[in-house]
Amino acid sequence: MIYGKIWLVVKPSVGVPLLLSAVAVSSFAVHYALLTHTTWLPKYYEGGAKAQKAAALPSEQAATLALVEQPSAKP
Amino acid sequence: MADPNKVWPTGLTEAESEEVHRHIIQGTQIFGMIAALAHLLAYIYSPWLK
Numbered sequence: 618m619i620y621g622k623i624w625l626v627v628k629p630s631v632g633v634p635l636l637l638s639a640v641a642v643s644s645f646a647v648h649y650a651l652l653t654h655t656t657w658l659p660k661y662y663e664g665g666a667k668a669q670k671a672a673a674l675p676s677e678q679a680a681t682l683a684l685v686e687q688p689s690a691k692p
Numbered sequence: 693m694a695d696p697n698k699v700w701p702t703g704l705t706e707a708e709s710e711e712v713h714r715h716i717i718q719g720t721q722i723f724g725m726i727a728a729l730a731h732l733l734a735y736i737y738s739p740w741l742k
Contacts, residue, residue, distance in 0.1 A: 618717065624709035625700035633716070640723075661740040 624632065651658045660666060696706050704712070 618710060618713055621710040621713040622706060624704055624712045625702060628702045629712050657740050
């Protein structure tokens with residue numbers, strides 16, 4: 618296997634925790650950078666977008682209906 | 693690297709080193725698959741960028 622001999626010169630007790638912590642730190646860093654530098658990930662983590670959209674739709678419809686039904690709103 | 697029974701400074705032989713590496717590669721593959729699946733499920737159930 619390629620690079621299989623690395624453990625002849627790097628102690629697994631040092632190399633394995635180093636590898637795992639590098640994975641953990643880089644994974645956290647990528648998600649944190651996306652969280653602080655984009656608008657869509659905070660919204661995604663906040664959640665409830667579907668519920669908000671669903672709640673907003675009937676009210677918009679009601680407002681439109683009110684406008685249509687009001688005779689004074691017509692030109 | 694001529695002697696396969698030579699014990700290197702880390703205390704491992706070539707065969708042992710290869711064995712450790714096989715497990716690490718397998719662990720990485722399983723981690724990758726679980727991560728891909730987790731991202732896929734997160735996207736399916738609550739898609740971002742929409």
